[in-house]
Amino acid sequence: MLRLFKSMKEDITTIFENDPAARSWFEVVFTYAGLHALWAHRVAHYFFVNRWYTIARVISQWSRFMTGIEIHPGAVIGRRFFIDHGMGVIIGETCEIGDDVVLYQGVTLGGTGKETGKRHPTIGSNVVISSGAKVIGSFIVGDNSRIGANAVVLSTVPPNSTVVGIPGRIVKQDGVRVGRLDHNNLPxxxxxxxxxxxxxxxxxxxxxxxxxxxxxxxxxxxxxxx
CATH class of the missing domain: 1.20.5 (Single alpha-helices involved in coiled-coils or other helix-helix interfaces)
Known part of the structure; x- marks a missing residue:
């Protein structure tokens, strides 16, 4: 139980670190849809890994209805995960997300079709994916990378890269670091x-x-x- 409360406290602290609009713990706990979706996912994921698939999907669908954020209960999500605003975010079943990842509204981490097995992206740690971006397919987005708004990423992204455009193109790698919240200041x-x-x-x-x-x-x- 202590571990659970420690994890929840870390989730709330992460919001304060990433969102300058957050004013109080009460406001964050009761009004932040991204936080609610994350907590619901943890419950759903527990049932999913224990093969209670129907219960897991019911929880995830209820969370989707309440928050506008769809996270498949099979997805694996690391620590200090933050979804800002969040409406329209979709995270697929075999998606794996590292630590300190930030997603903005309208992001899709999806698959490319009806293939089986690993079919969704693996997102490294300290990655920022901006509004409306689509990351589609089973590949890796490397640590410390930035995906620009409305980009469509269809292939592997090396670590420390900045990707923009349709289809996504690497426009910066191992160069000047783009700030976590400066997602509109991309080439x-x-x-x-x-x-x-x-x-x-x-x-x-x-x-x-x-x-x-x-x-x-x-x-x-x-x-x-x-």
């Missing part, structure tokens, strides 16, 4: 591409103007000779 390869194209267009405009100027000068010189 955008699409914007970078447009900037490069604009630069090339500007250079071409200058070349065209120079060609026109030289061509006009040659025509004037020819007219004088006549």
């Amino acid at each position: 955008d390869p699409v914007i970078d591409m447009f900037r490069q194209l604009q630069k090339q267009i500007d250079e071409l405009k200058v070349e065209v103007r120079e060609i026109k100027h030289k061509s006009g000068g040659n025509q004037d010189h020819g007219a004088k000779n006549l």
Whole structure:
């Protein structure tokens, strides 16, 4: 029982560390859907590992109805797990999540089809997955990685990486660390591409103007000779 209360206290402390909007223990315990979903999952997971599958699914479905967060009772979740807001979060049956992981609303940790066995991602420790991101398939997202908002990740992510875009592309690895809550301050390869194209267009405009100027000068010189 002491271990249970210690774990619950750690869950609450984790919220204060990650959410500047948290004001009091009372508010966190009674109003944070992510916390409620996590606690319900722990109960459901206990029944699941002891082969009480129906009871486990009933608990998880009740939690989904109450919180808007769907966590399959078979998923394995580490310590200090935090779901911010959480509406629309889905975590599949064979998903494994390490310690100190943060998920934002609309995140899906799902499978790719009807395959059996391990079919959901393994998320390393100290990973942040931003709003609307989809991590689909049986692969590993390495420790200390960041997944940008609305990214669609379909393959392995090395440790210490930043992934953005559809499909997800690694845009930073073993570089400057992105802050845990600074999930909107990520590089955008699409914007970078447009900037490069604009630069090339500007250079071409200058070349065209120079060609026109030289061509006009040659025509004037020819007219004088006549």
